[in-house]
Amino acid sequence: MRNFTLLLVLLASMPAVADKLRVGITLHPYYSYVSHVIGDRAEIVPLVDAGFNPHSYEMQPADLKRLMTMDALVVNGIGHDEFAFRALDTLQSQLGEGSNLTVIKANADVPLLASANSQGAWNPHTFVSISAAVRQVYSIARELAKLDPDNGRYYKKNAVQFARDMRNMKKRYAEQLFGLDLKGIRIASTHNAYGYLLQEFGISIDTVIEPAHGVEPSASQLQKTIDRIRKADVQVLFTELNMDNRYVKIIEQATGIRIYHFSHMTYGAYDRDQFSREMEQNLRTLVLAFRQYAGNSASIAGGSQ
Structure with missing residues (x-):
């Protein structure tokens, strides 16, 4: 009995094993980006079930419930996932400062093009690009490393490998245009x-x-x-x-x-x-x-x- 009590004391004094980081995404390309960065060290959670149209989607209660379980949400943030920002506004109004969700703006370091037919707007389609995708992956890895320092080097290493693979792909096709x-x-x-x-x-x-x-x-x-x-x-x-x-x-x-x-x-x-x-x-x-x-x-x- 004494040994069992001692074991309980030792277990109680040990640091709790942290759950994996839950990383949300708003669009399909960000699922690919985040999957490559996190490997098996974190969990990826799509905000919306597959099969939706991002240009006309209205958030559902189930989406908001998923949002409340996330540690971070990777967003396009320049016009292609406005539905997510409506959800974030709802979350903020419900929880106020109690929300610990980190919003990662994938396009923070991407040089943006102006939208063709909209005054004062940016072209949000940065994900249909090799160079812009690489910049976004680096931004995502950097921000996730801040949230999960124990795996930070792993995330950044994976981002570098993704960038290398994508640049090699671009090089193969660019050579065909010489x-x-x-x-x-x-x-x-x-x-x-x-x-x-x-x-x-x-x-x-x-x-x-x-x-x-x-x-x-x-x-x-x-x-x-x-x-x-x-x-x-x-x-x-x-x-x-x-x-x-x-x-x-x-x-x-x-x-x-x-x-x-x-x-x-x-x-x-x-x-x-x-x-x-x-x-x-x-x-x-x-x-x-x-x-x-x-x-x-x-x-x-x-x-x-």
Whole structure:
């Protein structure tokens, strides 16, 4: 009995084993980023169940309950997850200073592009980019290390490995573009999700079609877009994979523009490797589009001599 009592005293005097950090995320790319950073040292908790549309989502009671269990929440914070900030406002009004939730702004260190069709707004699609993704992963790892110092070095080491892998991927595809003459290429996009990715290859978007993401242009706006495409001799249109935009077919028929599809990375099941898999798909598409443009340009130039 005495030995048992002594054992209880010893157990009571031992420091409690801390639970794993619970890290929330608002969007699919951040699930990939955080998964790579934390490995098995923390728990990742999506704020919203898979299958939602981030542009029109309204928070549910179950989402708020999940939010209250988190130690940190990784957010886009520049226009793509406004639903989360409505939830944070609700949490603050309920708990006040009693909330210990840390909000990690993934884009804190990312040089931002202006939104194409909104005055005074930023383009929030930083996650469709290699360089911006790397900056976000570093920011996430740094902030999680502050919350969980025991695993801080592990998080930062994983961030470095992620960055190395992504930069190697970009290098592989950039090498396939060496020697191509892309000075004359003109690009349209259904919306401005791909500005960060194209910027990495020295290319800008000449016209953005949708007045806002997911909002189809009116008949008059569509006609003006067709006129701009013809006048500027735009040759390539990037649109969203798995999105049935009827007006894209109208533009294609009216202008003869070539259509290529990029992943927006915000749909489907949450997946650790979604970002790397779909980014590689986007890079393959980008190389295909630029090579076909360069080949057609060479043919036209050769035929005119």
